[in-house]
Amino acid sequence: MAMVVKNNMSAINTLNVLGRNSKEFAKQLQQVSSGMKINSAADDASSYAISERMRVQIRSLDATLTNTQNGSSMMKVAEGAVSSTVDALRTFKAKAIDAANDTNTDSDRAIIQKELDQLMNQIDDNALVTFNGKYLVNGAMGGNIVADQQDSIVSFMAYLDACTSGTPQELLDGAIKFGSSGMFKDEASLINSFVEAMRNSNGDLLEVCGINLNNDDTGSITGLDAGGEKAKTAESVVPEEKTSYGGNTKGSSFIRGLTVNWPDDISDDMQKAIAGALDSQWLTNCMWLVDESFAINFWENGTSVKSMDVNFEDDASSNNLAYVTNYYNDGVTTKLELTVNMHYYNNLDLTDKNGAVKDNPNQLYLDRTLAHEMTHAIMAANIKNFNELPKYVKEGMAELVHGIDDYRKGKIQSLANDPDTLKDVLKNSGAPSDDSAYAAGYMVLRYMAKQAASSEPEKSAYFQIGTKASQTISIGLADMRCEALGLTKADGTAVSVATQQKATSAITVIDRAISRALKQQTIIGSIESRLEFTAANITTATENVTSAESVIRDADMAKSFTAYTKANVLMQTAQSMLGQANQNGSAVLSLLQ
Template identity: 25%
Template sequence: MIVKHNLTAMNSNRMLGLTTTSQAKATEKLSSGYKINRAADDAAGLAISEKMRKQIRGLTQASLNAQDGVSAVQTADGALNEVHDMIQRLTELSVKAANGTLSESDRGAVQNEVDQLVAEIDRVSTTTKFNETHLLRGTNANGKAGELTYTDAATALDGNLGTGSAVDTVKGTVDVAITSPATVQITTVTPSITATGKSVGPVELPDGTQKTYYLIESAAPTSASEAIRAYNEDASNAPSKAYGSMSELTAALKADYSENIRAVTTYLDDNGDLTLKAETFADLNNPVGLDLHVGADSTDDNKIYMNISMLSAKGLGLNGLNVSGDNADAATAAIDVVADALQRVSNQRASLGAIQNRLEHTIANLDNIVENTTSAEASIRDTDMATQMVEYSNNQILAQAGQAMLAQSNQATSGVLSLLQ
């Protein structure tokens, strides 16, 4: 018998240590739910599962990208639905104005509604956004999506609107102050009538001629309306014209520059002077490209490309739409212009609808791939709880047995004491 080295106890302790280590790993796997908690658990399995995780995470985000694309398409389509309705109304108004039973004043009333609808179509185009991305503005010559330029309007209006400032190429507006002096005396063809009012001009029209717009506010000794009639009937006063209200004057200014001016309104400036504000049509931009990334890799076939045309009034050819006049010629021609605009919107909506259907299939496919890849990754990475619990229970029994044997081994050498007594 030897007492210097207790080999039995050493062996029992070593085996108990192995069992304890194995039990600790089993406890870690059961508590974390993962079969691989560190690279040492399964080096190859870790590499494979991380590659799968990369694909899962990428495809999950790609699915969200496609869903955002659907939302953007629906936003654009919703806006174009309203544009469709307004163009349909323009069809009704054009056909109505083309009827020979309408007078010139009747067509003027129809033209007022046409102008408002065209202005709203243009406003919808320039303001419709999804997540701060303009959808219907297109891309300008500098490749800047959603940025509007007004070079065409600036060329047509700069320096032509009397004492007004040049076109603001950022906001697309031009301010025209009533000319100084603000009060003008107009002696009409009837010498006994003297009219007092304000004027805008002279301004240069697109055809190169000049025109002054007079607003007659009062007349003596008769009415302002009589002064307006008398002034406008006097051929020597051409090409100037008098109006009885500011709304009539602004409507005339809008009509003369209809291809470049969207609307004309009035306001008082900081000095209290009456000022006309003309909102201009933006230049026509190229279609905007919305490239949707719907894959986990960087290759081009993981992108879906869609284009949305600039569907402003100018993009639809509706700027300058005219149904007024003393005959039906302009209104008849407007019918075809409106029909062409309607077809453009229909084509764009059809394209958007096709893209949305494609994206819905894309989303379904991506979600299916994510699900099946997750299942494969789980088989590599996740703990089989039933199997691991069996191993844990086995290690627990072995640990208890090892502890008992270690105790017995430590008692084995005590018998030497009887020999020493």
């Protein structure tokens, strides 16, 4: 090896080694001090990017877990409010049952009514519960809730009853949206959905509408086919206890909030018999059936007319078995008349309590005809612009009261098998001169009721429970105030137990309110359960992603300490050798001595 003084290559080489050792030492020192084997993209670019994405996901999962826990807390607050309402309704029903018992006087019932008024105030207070300043069950986070098929129709009727402004079309669209819990936004969407469902099912009425043409149930909205507790047959749907023809009906009678004015002179024996039956039980039972079906009656504060004239005629040229005429001004009914067409009912079997016609078993019982027409009378007295509603709605609602899938079986099946004709009838129900509008209206309303029965309140709140934009839980918390539960109405009418009849009707209203509250409670409970599973899933996901990120980025400390020690020794060795190499130049001086 040459002896030189200008370039000390040994020192230079040792210096380079020292530099590399110093860098390695710094790297190992950083790993040991941070606990991570990747501290920057320079260490491992691809692994660093994967690790950073995982860290973003972990932070996001932590945020969604917080969201889930907050959502669960909110649901617990809502559940507490609804549970309190259910407790109040439980007491409410017990008081109504007590009031319906005729061991009580009207004075006793007035005292019970005061208790019920306080319970209604409490229910409204419960609905004002908040979470973080947000109202939960006063309608702000959802719309109407439908407990079952009948409740859908009750809600539909309640909307028609409550609204006093807007065009007839806006009124109908709003009622359909309200009665279906937002499932159908307007009349057009309901009709299109119904017709398409009939087309796709090849006319399967049972599947699409819940209409069973092969049993004794008439298909009334309170009957077994629509989810009721028992079948309503042609004989039982209007609940007479005995025959009650005859009597000397004169002047006026007061029946369930309605003053009934009888003809001045009834000379015909059959007319006398029918008038006697009307006075003694038919009108009472028909109005009770309408009230049970739709929660609407002549007792309401907003009822525009509370009297009705009864007439008899014999008109062979008319297809009307009986009909109600309503006179109105600016859409508000001012007078009602009920006319019975004796051409069809001049030969009643006076031993039959339902009003059967002798030798004509196919003729509709008179009590069912009256139930149909009294539905029109009560609707006209309570709904502004009733006459502007489509014919299929007016007739379909009346058919729902007493059921009609026995009497119009052929027409119903015919329309089910011909969706195009069915759609034409619904679009222009005033045109057909036969019973098509009656059948089509009955079918489409049963369809709406069946679909709405399984619906939930309109969803207007969302819990972000995932790391992607689409990973949300949408919720709807229905209005739990008294008006939404049917205990009060927009015109100020409240559930009353002032008389035995009103107390009996109140029980049905309270049962419906309980069903709505319990369904809301069930929905809240199911959301709480789902949020618990969601929280557990997020926790597991966080654990797994953290573990995966650890494999990529965390340092093996035993291995890192070994590498650190090695780098430290090598660096110190290089430093020592650099000192030795720097002494090589001094050897040249020995040649000069």
